[in-house]
Amino acid sequence: MSSYILRRLLHTIPLMLGITLVAFFIVQLAPGDYFTKLSLNPEINPETISKLKEEFGLDKPLINQYFMWLGRLLRADLGQSIAYHLPVATLVKERLWNTLYLSLVSIILTWLIAIPIGIHCATHQYSFSDKTFSVIAFVGMSLPTFFVAFLFIFAAAYIDWLPTGGMTDYQHDSYAFWGRIWDYLKHLIIPVSVLVATSIAGLLRLMRANMLEVMRLPYVTAARAKGLSERVVIYRHALRNAINPLITIFGYQLSGLLSGAALTEIITRWPGLGRLMLDAVLKQDLFLVMGGLVISSLLLIAGNLAADILLAMSDPRIRYR
Secondary structure, three states: OHHHHHHHHHHHHHHHHHHHHHHHHHHHOOOOOHHHHHHOOOOOOHHHHHHHHHHHOOOOOHHHHHHHHHHHHHOOOOOEOOOOOOEHHHHHHHHHHHHHHHHHHHHHHHHHHHHHHHHHHHHOOOOHHHHHHHHHHHHHHHOOHHHHHHHHHHHHHHHOOOOOOOOOOOOHHHOOHHHHHHHHHHHHHHHHHHHHHHHHHHHHHHHHHHHHHHHOOHHHHHHHHOOOOHHHHHHHHHHHHHOHHHHHHHHHHHHOHHHHHHHHHHHHOOOOHHHHHHHHHHOOOHHHHHHHHHHHHHHHHHHHHHHHHHHHHHOOOOOOO
8 A cells, every 4th residue: 555655646746747837838828917907007117017027037938937936836835926925825825724624614514414314315215205305415416506605695694693704703803712713603604504505415316326236236135134133234234335436536525625615715705715716817816826726736636545545444355556
């Protein structure tokens, strides 16, 4: 396993080079740049813009710009944001924890809800509860994330029980300790509910289908013939094989922490990395966009690696050599 992990980490190097090279030139294909908007301001003279381009190295050919940026990246320097005039690492660090906090809570709740319901539907196939959950799952899969987010915000505004956006109240610093904790949790309810509602349907359907398939296999019939209780057959024998495909999905969910919550963050005004990246794209802040892309790519690779390791731990038949 250790040699497999080492090989995967070594494969990361050319993969990251390819991702950053393609992304750098695609971002540059957009018409104009940050300084094009500055040139429209009559109060800024062309000499100032030329000096700024020279300062950021954007007066050089594209290939030279890429290798200059890559050289800084190899020194663990994501560069300087053009729009914010701050280090990209500082801006990403401020927002990254908010996004990870939101996404991890959503993933944990999604799994805690979807897996038991999927098992229940499989063990009670065609019952009233199975049909009810199936209809809810189909409706959830058909609704886009932004529509669900708007529904939750509208309901919160109508009932006036929960805040409709942001991460804290403007009086947050004046609250006592438990008041600040409740303020965080109160603002977390809507974005987490949106992410859970849009993610739970697909996971529930997949868990149900996997359990139904595994429960028809001969070894499950043999376990029942031995006189084992139905609970032992389901949770000790069938579940272990049925959950393997979902572990792979869990790896992709880890890799999609940033992108999965981005739209929800924008709509609910959650101060995460998704909103920061949207602002960076709109402002054509090249180095901030590339910094976010690097973090997303690393999470994608780490998520896939984590999925492979979890599969090997859960299924003794899987061995990586």
